[in-house]
Amino acid sequence: MIKLYSKECRFYNWEESPEPIILSVTENPHLPRVLAKKYAIVLDNVNDYPEDILSGYAAILSRQSIQDVRLSKFISLDPEFSYIKNGDVIRINAYANEIRVLFRVDSDHNSLLVTERCNSFCLMCSQPPRNVDDSYLIKDACDAIKCMPRSATSLGITGGEPTLLDDGFLEIVQAASSYLPETYLHILTNGRSFSDRANSRALKRIKHPNLMLGIPLYSDLSEQHDFIVQAKNAFEETIKGILNLRRDGVRVELRVVIHKQTYSRLPDLARFIARNLAFVEHVAFMGLELTGFTKANFKALWIDPHDYRNELDQACRILQASRVKTMIYNHQLCLLSEYSREFSVNSISDWKNEYLEKCTPCMRKNECGGFFSTGFSLTKTSDFIKPFMELEKMIPVKEIC
């Protein structure tokens, strides 16, 4: 698994830099000085280069540890961070001896967490909210976006609830629009803030060229949705928000996490969407990540995916009949009905995507969504996992846009 955060790196000669800095990474030791000061250089062995060349960089990272370090702003990397490469973006907090990788050029699953605060309290939240002042994350996100390569194909914005940042939220979207205009921007939000039309209009005014909001909807019944997100009037606000976003031309993806509280009404929810929200870009049915609040609410949430395969199959058919694009995220292919396998997408971020020992002989492993490696997702799995031993009836897997 790739490590994204480390306190195991060793810092040398950082006395003058108490503030965290966000930098692009380069492996080019020949950048002009005027450019070099904006980069962190990463090298296998810094002894291969003269000190006066390296001293022009904002930080010097070495994959190999060296004796007798005289270079200023030098970091000997934790071996698990040796993957850091040209085009990545890192945050260096020398005061705390900490490096975070904010963007990996080799990954299609980059996302920035922009706040831990939230106005919902979902039973299965994988990132439990904290009521803290983390407004510094707005500047961090904007700085990180400025450092990312323009060729980045996609970027996620997540929380907490990003829209609680008010103008800070718009600032982040504006930064993405200005510095990464060709990058698909996907924002996870509960959509409630957009029940105020002023907020959907403000987002529209940014004119981001490739923006999508991922909004959760857990039931066609307001009381059931409100119970799952533990927030009164959330259903009404979310639906109003989605309709306002539609009026303002902002694209929306609906997300439905499937668990014991939601599975039985999946066909009803699909009918509700087909009747009232068929304009959405697509509907994503999502498997449960067994981490965060899901651990505490395990008994109320866990159901073997095999046991809801019929409801999921039916929901897919209803949406297809209404030509609503449908996807299934975070699911093991062998637990889906043959019909619904067509909608399965490899959606789990690469750094937390694993497979079981018994998956080894499976002929369709590379099409399968696999398992989360987080929490106890790998210890509590379905009793019905069964490798495909032949390749017949192969169905092409869809890619996430």
Ligand code: SF4
């Ligand atoms: S056996 Fe494993 S790899 Fe194959 S479909 Fe099932 S979960 Fe996926």
